Each structure stands twice: as C-alpha cells, then as structure tokens.
Amino acid sequence: MNALSPVVEMNNIVKRFGGIHAVEDVSLNLYPGEVVGVLGHNGAGKSCLMKILSGAMAYDSGEIKIQGNAVEMSSPIDARHCGIETIYQTLALADHLNAPANLFLGRELKTRFGMLDDRKMEEETRKALRSLNPNFRNITEAVMNMSGGQRQVIAIARAIYFNARIVIMDEPTAALGPSETAMVAELIEKLREKGIGIFLISHDMDDVCELCDRIVVMKNGRKVGEHKVEDVNKDDILSLIIKGELPDNWAPRSRMSA
Amino acid sequence: MTGDERKDLVQKFAALFSLVVLIVAFSLTSDAFFSLGNAMTVSLQTTSIAFLGIGVTVVILTGGIDLSVGSVLALSGTVAGLLVKAGWPVYAGMGVGVLVGTLCGIINGLVVTRLKLAPFIATLGMMMIARGVALQLTGAAPVSQLGEAFGELGNGAFFRMLEKGANGLPHMIFPGIPYPVVLMVLMAIVVAFILRRLSIGRHVYAVGSNEEASRLAGVNVNGTKMFAYATSGFLAGVTGIILMSRLVTAQPNEGVMYELDAIAAAVIGGTSLMGGVGTISGTMIGAFVIGILRNGLNMNGVSSFIQQIIIGCVIIGTVYVDHLRNRR
Ligand SMILES: Nc1ncnc2c1ncn2[C@@H]1O[C@H](COP(=O)(O)OP(=O)(O)O)[C@@H](O)[C@H]1O
Numbered sequence: 001m002n003a004l005s006p007v008v009e010m011n012n013i014v015k016r017f018g019g020i021h022a023v024e025d026v027s028l029n030l031y032p033g034e035v036v037g038v039l040g041h042n043g044a045g046k047s048c049l050m051k052i053l054s055g056a057m058a059y060d061s062g063e064i065k066i067q068g069n070a071v072e073m074s075s076p077i078d079a080r081h082c083g084i085e086t087i088y089q090t091l092a093l094a095d096h097l098n099a100p101a102n103l104f105l106g107r108e109l110k111t112r113f114g115m116l117d118d119r120k121m122e123e124e125t126r127k128a129l130r131s132l133n134p135n136f137r138n139i140t141e142a143v144m145n146m147s148g149g150q151r152q153v154i155a156i157a158r159a160i161y162f163n164a165r166i167v168i169m170d171e172p173t174a175a176l177g178p179s180e181t182a183m184v185a186e187l188i189e190k191l192r193e194k195g196i197g198i199f200l201i202s203h204d205m206d207d208v209c210e211l212c213d214r215i216v217v218m219k220n221g222r223k224v225g226e227h228k229v230e231d232v233n234k235d236d237i238l239s240l241i242i243k244g245e246l247p248d249n250w251a252p253r254s255r256m257s258a
Numbered sequence: 259m260t261g262d263e264r265k266d267l268v269q270k271f272a273a274l275f276s277l278v279v280l281i282v283a284f285s286l287t288s289d290a291f292f293s294l295g296n297a298m299t300v301s302l303q304t305t306s307i308a309f310l311g312i313g314v315t316v317v318i319l320t321g322g323i324d325l326s327v328g329s330v331l332a333l334s335g336t337v338a339g340l341l342v343k344a345g346w347p348v349y350a351g352m353g354v355g356v357l358v359g360t361l362c363g364i365i366n367g368l369v370v371t372r373l374k375l376a377p378f379i380a381t382l383g384m385m386m387i388a389r390g391v392a393l394q395l396t397g398a399a400p401v402s403q404l405g406e407a408f409g410e411l412g413n414g415a416f417f418r419m420l421e422k423g424a425n426g427l428p429h430m431i432f433p434g435i436p437y438p439v440v441l442m443v444l445m446a447i448v449v450a451f452i453l454r455r456l457s458i459g460r461h462v463y464a465v466g467s468n469e470e471a472s473r474l475a476g477v478n479v480n481g482t483k484m485f486a487y488a489t490s491g492f493l494a495g496v497t498g499i500i501l502m503s504r505l506v507t508a509q510p511n512e513g514v515m516y517e518l519d520a521i522a523a524a525v526i527g528g529t530s531l532m533g534g535v536g537t538i539s540g541t542m543i544g545a546f547v548i549g550i551l552r553n554g555l556n557m558n559g560v561s562s563f564i565q566q567i568i569i570g571c572v573i574i575g576t577v578y579v580d581h582l583r584n585r586r
Pocket residue numbers: 017020021022040041042043044045046047048049
C-alpha cells in the first residue's frame with residue numbers, strides 16, 4: 001500500500017497455554033499511517049497477539065521487529081520504549097484512582113523536587129479528556145464511579161497522550177455510545193494522518209470496512225486471511241471468520257468492479 | 259469535593275466521633291482519665307499500635323497483609339538487647355535491631371514476590387520463624403540489666419519539667435512529651451507524605467487497586483510490594499527497640515498478638531482489606547481508639563478478660579462497616 005518500510009514486523013509468533021494454541025505461527029506487518037483491522041471469533045487469539053506486541057504477554061517463539069530492529073518485547077515498558085501504546089480490552093484502569101492518576105500511572109509528572117505534580121497532571125488530563133469528549137466532568141473522581149464510556153475514554157486518552165508511533169486498540173468502542181464511537185473514528189483518521197500505525201480489533205464490520213486499509217482474520221490462533229479492504233466485502237470477511245476461508249470462486253473485488 | 263473523598267471523610271469522621279465519645283465517656287466515669295499526665299500515658303501506650311499499624315497499612319494498601327510484625331518486633335528488640343549486653347554501644351545495638359526488622363520485612367517481600375506465596379502464608383511463616391529465633395537466641399529468658407542508656411529512648415521525654423520538692427525529692431510539674439510519641443508523629447508524617455506525594459506511594463495504591471493494570475502501565479509491581487513489606491518490617495523493628503527500651507529488658511515474649519491490634523487499627527481507620535483504600539491519618543485514629551479503649555477500661559477497673567471481649571466486638575463491628583463499604 002505504500003513504499004515505506006513497516007514499523008512493525010511480527011514473524012512466526014507462537015503462543016500456547018498447555019494444549020491451547022492461542023497464537024499459531026502468525027506473521028503480520030504494519031506500515032506507518034496504516035490501519036489494520038484484526039478480526040475473528042471470540043477466542044481466536046486476537047487479544048493474545050496484541051498483548052504479545054505490547055509486551056504484556058510472553059511469547060513462546062517468533063520474532064518482533066520495530067522499524068527494522070529486532071526487539072525483546074519482554075515487558076510493557078519495552079513496548080513503550082518502542083513507541084507502542086495499547087488500549088486493552090479490559091481497559092486496565094486502577095479503579096480506586098482518579099483519571100489523572102490512571103492516565104499518568106507508571107510515568108507520573110513530578111515537580112523539581114521529585115514530588116508528584118498533581119496539579120499539572122490534572123490540567124493535562126482535563127485537556128486530553130476534553131479533546132475526546134467535551135462534556136467530561138468529575139475528573140478527580142475515582143474511576144470506579146464512572147460510566148463505562150468515561151472509563152473507555154480515559155483508556156483511549158492514555159494511549160494517545162504520549163505520542164505513540166504505534167497504537168493498538170482492542171475493541172475500543174465496546175462501551176461507547178454512537179457519538180463517542182464517531183469520535184473514535186475521527187480520532188483514528190487523525191492518528192493515521194500523523195503517520196501512526198494502528199491495529200484495530202473490532203467486531204463492528206461497518207467500522208472495520210470504513211476505517212481500515214487492510215484486514216487480517218484469525219481463527220483458532222492461525223491467520224486465515226489478509227486482504228486489502230477494497231478486495232473483500234462483508235460476506236467475504238464473514239466467510240473467513242466463520243469457515244476460515246474465502247467463498248468459492250472469490251476474486252479480488254477491486255479488480256472485479258474495475 | 260468528589261463523592262469518594264466525601265465517603266472517605268464520612269468514614270474518618272465516624273472514627274473520630276467514636277474517639278470523642280470514648281474520651282467523654284471515660285472522663286465522666288473516671289476522675290483520673292482526663293489529665294495531661296494520662297494523655298501522655300495513653301499516647302505512649304498507643305505508640306506501639308501506631309507504629310505497627312502504619313507499616314501494616316502500607317502492606318494492606320498493596321492488597322497484602324503482614325501477620326509477622328508482633329514477632330518481628332520481639333526479634334528486633336532481643337537482638338538489640340543481646341548486642342548491648344555483649345558490650346555494643348546502645349545506638350549500634352538498636353540500629354542493628356531495626357535493621358533485623360527491615361530484613362525480616364524484605365524476606366517477607368521476597369517470599370511474596372519471588373516465591374509467589376499468598377501474603378497471609380508468607381507472613382504467617384515469618385511470624386513463627388521470628389518468634390522462634392528470638393526465643394532460641396535468649397533461651398526464652400528475658401535479658402535484663404542493660405544499663406540506663408538502653409532505657410533512654412523508651413522512657414525519656416522532651417520538655418520534662420522537674421522541681422525539687424520540700425522533702426528534697428524531685429516533683430514532676432510537666433511529664434514532657436515522650437520520645438516515642440514524637441517519633442510516632444514523625445513516622446506518621448513521613449509515611450503519609452510518601453503515600454500522598456511520591457510516585458512510589460501512588461504505586462502502592464495502584465497495585466492494591468488493580469495489580470494487572472499496574473503491571474500493564476509499567477509500574478514495578480514487585481518493587482512496590484518489596485517497599486511495602488520492608489517498610490512494615492522497619493517499623494516493627496522500631497517498635498521492638500522502643501518497647502524493650504521502655505522495659506529496659508529484652509523480652510522475647512513481647513508483642514504477642516500485636517499484629518492483630520495493628521490490623522484492627524488500620525481497619526478501624528478505614529483501610530480496606532481488599533487493598534487500594536486507606537490513609538495513615540485513619541490508622542492513627544484507629545490506633546488511638548484502641549489505645550484509649552484499653553486505658554479507659556483499665557482506669558474503670560474493667561478486668562482484662564472483659565477488655566478482650568469489648569475490643570473483639572469493636573473489631574468485628576468495624577470490619578463489618580468495612581464490608582458494608584465494599585459491598586455496594
Ligand atoms: N492467560 C491465559 N491463560 C490461558 N489461556 C488463555 C489466556 N489468555 C487467553 N487464553 C486462551 O487463548 C485463546 C485466545 O484468546 P484471546 O486472544 O483472548 O481471544 P480473542 O481476543 O480473539 O477473543 C483462547 O482460547 C483463550 O481461552
């Protein structure tokens with residue numbers, strides 16, 4: 001899709017839990033400014049593959065290259081150093097802490113004397129959250145008291161605040177209403193324009209077809225399909241998800257209509 | 259003010275209120291209770307619970323528990339006593355005592371983070387080990403005749419004012435502020451500062467609130483837990499040398515069941531045993547509730563058996579409140 005070299009190369013990644021083959025020999029690339037949709041049934045291995053890339057899960061074998069350099073992705077901190085930020089499916093928020101404490105968790109802003117700069121963190125959080133949702137209030141409330149949508153907005157804000165080069169979104173709109181979902185779509189466009197590479201896991205076929213440049217389908221831990229989004233229609237994708245193969249007599253849709 | 263802070267404040271006011279009720283009740287029932295001298299006595303008696311409670315609070319905040327502090331204080335105190343008996347200078351012996359306490363805390367932390375045992379089991383083991391070592395070292399006998407200097411830390415006071423009486427004997431005008439009380443206030447302020455103003459403190463709350471989320475956010479979860487258990491061990495060591503100094507005797511049997519007082523103080527002060535919720539100021543209030551309850555019941559001549567019953571009821575009542583708070 002473009003002549004640039006990939007920001008992410010995952011080669012032959014394997015992850016097993018005892019007898020369960022969560023990820024089986026999957027290879028996947030991501031280019032700057034590209035949005036790649038990762039699809040598949042529940043349990044297909046999407047979250048595991050993304051957690052491996054974000055350093056949250058150890059992998060059994062395989063290779064990860066970031067901008068051409070092989071890296072050990074052995075902790076979330078490694079991933080962060082590579083410019084990878086993740087919106088986890090579980091959101092990964094500390095429920096008893098407020099929004100600023102969650103947004104800056106693990107990389108708190110400090111004053112000259114090494115103390116927490118709560119005022120600065122609150123200010124920055126307010127800006128970040130308002131840019132996603134202008135109606136965001138109660139920023140200093142513990143996040144356990146917030147709505148699912150608000151919590152998801154905090155998780156999204158955390159992933160984009162720190163100038164990532166690669167953003168992983170594991171079902172980022174699951175708890176969002178229509179207007180917030182539209183906001184996420186807008187956000188993805190903005191990130192793409194900045195040249196950020198995005199992995200988007202979603203069950204919403206319309207979102208995927210509209211936002212993604214390329215789709216990858218997983219089934220039982222294996223990658224069963226990888227196509228430019230203009231080459232497949234929804235039925236093709238469904239067939240990949242359910243049967244693990246394209247419909248008989250399939251040909252790239254872009255060439256057919258041309 | 260947010261809803262959460264309000265709830266926290268309500269909880270703290272409830273504890274503070276019961277503290278005031280206790281003081282009023284005991285002042286009415288006992289003439290000797292409400293006096294400056296007794297206030298200092300209560301404070302002094304409360305210091306042990308407070309020191310241990312502060313340390314245990316940090317551990318509970320991370321979602322753990324520390325059952326070993328009562329035994330660790332005995333080990334720290336006896337080590338200090340034995341070293342001084344063997345001719346070490348008092349400050350050195352006591353310093354090593356505190357170090358031994360910290361070491362016990364570090365071992366607790368290692369067992370929890372490296373061997374991945376449940377904190378309850380890890381510190382239950384340390385509770386037995388530390389007590390056993392203390393008894394073994396001393397042959398289960400108290401170590402006495404440690405010299406006047408050994409008693410200074412536990413029995414000395416700032417601003418103590420004495421007056422030569424008519425009969426030539428000194429007469430106390432103002433009992434002074436005991437060193438342990440000053441140290442208690444200092445420790446409470448330092449630990450509260452760490453929890454509120456430093457990132458390690460923020461991580462203590464985060465780990466207790468959601469350990470996996472903290473790990474994913476790049477928090478050093480094991481380091482945070484190590485810090486908590488080491489702090490608890492350090493404060494148990496401090497408690498040990500102060501208690502033995504007060505007795506001017508190293509007692510290997512000292513501090514039995516103190517861990518439960520410490521945990522009770524934390525819980526009465528609003529610390530959730532589930533982790534992630536609690537404050538040092540709350541624990542201080544909790545420590546004084548227990549201290550004043552003990553002192554006031556003593557002054558009213560209530561037998562120690564009845565005292566146990568009453569304090570047991572208070573603990574159940576407050577844990578029930580904690581339970582209600584977390585159910586919603
Ligand atoms: N921590 C774990 N321990 C054991 N099995 C796991 C673990 N995480 C995921 N799995 C298994 O790996 C497979 C892939 O899961 P996952 O990546 O979460 O799927 P998806 O995100 O595509 O729904 C599933 O069979 C799941 O049960």
